[in-house]
Amino acid sequence: IAFSKIEKNKSFAKKFFHKYKIPTAPFGTYDKEAPAIEHARKAKYPLVIKFDSRSPGSGTIICESFNEAKNAITFCMNNLYKPIIIEDFIIGRHVTFHxxxxxxxxxxxxSAYVYKKSEEGNSGYLTEGMGASAPVSYLDEQLEEKIAHKIFFPLIDGLNSEKMSSCGVLKANIIIDxxxxPYLIGINVSFGDPEAQTILPxxxxxxxxxxxxxxxxxxSDDYEFLNLSEDHSVCVNLISSGYPNKFKKGQLIxxxxxxxxxxxxIFHAATTKNIYEETLTNGGRVLSVVAKAATQHRARDLVYETIxxxxxxxxxxxxxxxxxxxLEEVKDIK
Known part of the structure; x- marks a missing residue:
């Protein structure tokens, strides 16, 4: 339970990163409206506002102006989504690393890259993930070592120091400038979705x-390293029209x-069966279609041919x- 606190409590996580000198976006945490608005007034834009653990949806708002930030802060405080985190927007390439x-x-x-926005060209609503590809082409051995030494080693040492160590999976959301x-934006203590469907094959x-x-x-006794395929993997999520907002269920697949x-x-994320054993939609993100091939280009062709x-x-x-x-990675921040 203590292990999961670093995922569920965003303000705790940011303070943890700062305490153990793990590079992260400069930030402030606030549970009162006035100082939060003052921070936003002096900030450079875009600006990122994150709700804490009880928040709905992704819990992240990207504000392009002071007025947007002020409205977001007021919304959070009025709905008791606090404390909130206000952090700098870091321009860079996004990678998730498990x-x-x-x-x-x-x-x-x-490594994997997740396509978070709901529409082509990295536009639309911020979702949990419309698809993913692995491995990330620009992440070479030298950069992987830098991520290990600057993020994962101090992260695990810090968890041990706080008596929060445990076994399992750590997923780091990282921006590379x-x-x-590398900057650690957030941490999860489980496999990501759609990353799991993409990297586990x-x-x-x-x-x-x-x-x-x-x-x-x-x-360390049983494995010197994990045996990873040299293939590439591409995942595309099939969604119900209207996601991540209102959508219909019960459509025949x-x-x-x-x-x-x-x-x-084919991974079934939100499906069910009717009395005739036919497969129906039962949620927003319905199916994950994953293709594995020797090149990313071939994996991409295969996944869309299947769709x-x-x-x-x-x-x-x-x-x-x-x-x-x-082109998308340069614009992505979470």
Missing amino acids: VITDGYNALPLS DKDN LLNDDLFAVMYSASIGAL EGLDEIDDDSIL DLIRFDGMKYRKDIAKQRV
Whole structure:
């Protein structure tokens, strides 16, 4: 339970990063409106406002002006979404990075890039993820080592110092600036979605065996490193029209029985069966379609060829996943 506090309590997490000298965006935490508005008045824009753990949705608002920030702060305070975090907007390339840890050692999985915005061209609503691709092309060995030494090592040491260490998965949301400096934006203590669907097909080791080894503190004894495929993986989420706001449920999904390819995986996120054993939609993010191939280009082609076989009323998806990725990464902040 203590381990999960670093994910659930954003203000605690930011103070934790600062205490253990983990690079993160400059920030302030506030539970009163007046000082928060004063911070916003003096800030440079864009500006990021994050709600704490009881918040709805993603809990993040990107404000382009003081008026937007002031309205967001007032909304948070009036609805008791506090304390809030106000942090600088860092321009850079986004990456999510997972490690498996036994509380003392950590082994990295593949890096991933998540497409958060609901519409093509990185526009629209901020969602939990419309798709992902792995590994991230610009993350070389030198940069991975920098992330390990500046983020994961002090993170695990800090958790031990606070008597919060545990075994399992750590997911770091990282921004890399134009000087290749990594900044930790947030941490999760579980696999991300859609990252899990994207990176786990690239793991050649038995996941259960790795997690069991972590659970008994034997990770460094059993594994020098994880055996990761050199393939690429692309995931596209099929969503119900209207997501992340209002959407219809109960739409008949057709075409799934036409898919017969070992390089394709279909993950059911929000589906159900009717009395005729037909598959129906049952939520916003309905299916994750994942393709694995020797190149990212081929994986992307495979995933969209597969999507062409699937049909349901109101089906939507982004058509630019794993396309012109670098252009999007420069604009992305979370």
